[in-house]
Amino acid sequence: MPERTVTIGSRSGLHARPATAFVRAATEQAVPVTVSREGRTVDARSLLSVLALGAGHGDSVTLTAEGEG
Template sequence: MAHRTVVVASASGLHARPAKVFVQAAARLGVPVTVRLGEKAVPAKSMLGVLSLGAVHGTEVTLEADGPGAEEALDSLVALLSRDLDADEALDA
């Protein structure tokens, strides 16, 4: 099983818009990905699951995936979480 650890860069953590962007990206990948924070693990494509983690700015989460395309899927999601998605919203406006 492939795994990556990443620090959540978004100012609001994995809440509201950053969580939505992350969940949508995870759902498009076609590879089951799990997000782990401590002992709690949830599917990356579950909005309620991701929100339930309560990951704030600076929280370290671990992403796990298995199967074909797992490494690429994790690389893509790590790159996403490493950006401040709140700041990206300001740039998009």
């Protein structure tokens, strides 16, 4: 299962607009994608779940894709 840890670069963090773009990109993938922060993992296709992570500027999140591709 591919995994990558990234740092949130947006000065305003992963708020509504960038989170919407992120969720849209995750939804377009052929495999399930999750995002984790501080031990909490959520479905990257759920805008409310992604926003609930509260990822701010400089925070690290881990993206994981399950399956081939």
